Amino acid sequence: MELLERFTGGEIEAFETLFQRHQADVYHWVVGLIRDPAAAEDLTLEAFWRIYRAHARFDPARCFGAWARRIATNLALEHLRKAGREVMAGEDLLNAQPSPPVPDSAVLSDTRACLRRAFAGLPVKLKCVAALVLLEQQTYADVACALGITVEAVKSREFRAVRLLRKKLKEMGIEL
Amino acid sequence: MNDREKEKLTALLQSAVPPMGDGAWRGDLWPRMRRRLDHRPVQVAWFDLALAGLAAAGFIAFPAVIPWVLFQC
Structure with a gap:
C-alpha cells in the first residue's frame, strides 16, 4: 500500500516516515514566518500533531508537503496574532x-x-x-x-x- | 515602482532582516512527537458518551431494572 494511504489509515510508521521527510521543510517555512527558532520548533510539532489527528480526512491524491505547510502557516499566523505582536518579531x-x-x-x-x-x-x-x-x-x-x-x-x-x-x-x- | 527599485529594497531588507529559513537547522523533533503520541488522552466518541448518559438516566429513573440488568449480565 502507498505511504499516504497507510498514513490515512492511521498507521503510525507511515506517519513517522512522513514526519522525518517533511519536518525540516515545515520548520524552515515556519521560522521564516515567525523568525523565532524555539517557537518555530513548537509550532512545527503542533502542526504535525494536528496533521496526525486529521489523518482520516487527508486525501492521498493530494500533496502532503503542501498540506503540511498550509496547516503550519495557519498556526504561525495564529501564533503571531495571539502574541499580539502584529509583527514577525519583536x-x-x-x-x-x-x-x-x-x-x-x-x-x-x-x-x-x-x-x-x-x-x-x-x-x-x-x-x-x-x-x-x-x-x-x-x-x-x-x-x-x-x-x-x-x-x-x-x-x-x-x-x-x-x-x-x-x-x-x-x-x-x-x-x- | 520599477523592478530595479524593488530589487534594491529587497537587498536592503535582506541585509537588515536576514533570512531565517536557510536550511541550517538539523534538528529532529520526532522523539518529542513520539512522546506526545504516547501520552495522548483517550478519546471517547460522542455516541458512546450519549449512550452511557442514556443508560445512567434510565437507571436513575427506573432503579428497579438494575437487578434485572445485572442478572442478564
Whole structure:
C-alpha cells in the first residue's frame, strides 16, 4: 500500500516516515514566518500533531508537503496574532540577528534600523508575504498555496508591502 | 515602482532582516512527537458518551431494572 494511504489509515510508521521527510521543510517555512527558532520548533510539532489527528480526512491524491505547510502557516499566523505582536518579531529579536560582515557606514546602518522598524510595523498579512517572498525567496505559487490565496493576491500583497515599506522609510526621512 | 527599485529594497531588507529559513537547522523533533503520541488522552466518541448518559438516566429513573440488568449480565 502507498505511504499516504497507510498514513490515512492511521498507521503510525507511515506517519513517522512522513514526519522525518517533511519536518525540516515545515520548520524552515515556519521560522521564516515567525523568525523565532524555539517557537518555530513548537509550532512545527503542533502542526504535525494536528496533521496526525486529521489523518482520516487527508486525501492521498493530494500533496502532503503542501498540506503540511498550509496547516503550519495557519498556526504561525495564529501564533503571531495571539502574541499580539502584529509583527514577525519583536525589535529585540530583530536586533539580535547577526549583521553581515561588510563595512557598514553609519548611514547604511541607520537605514537598516529604520527598515527593520518599518518591516516590524507591517500588518500581518503583508508581512507574511514580504517575509516569504522577499526575505526567504519562496515562489509565488508556494506562498499562495500555503496561505490559501491566489498567486495574483500574493503579488498584490507583495506590491502593497513594498509600497508601504517605502512610504514608512520616506516618513523616517529615507529615500531609496 | 520599477523592478530595479524593488530589487534594491529587497537587498536592503535582506541585509537588515536576514533570512531565517536557510536550511541550517538539523534538528529532529520526532522523539518529542513520539512522546506526545504516547501520552495522548483517550478519546471517547460522542455516541458512546450519549449512550452511557442514556443508560445512567434510565437507571436513575427506573432503579428497579438494575437487578434485572445485572442478572442478564
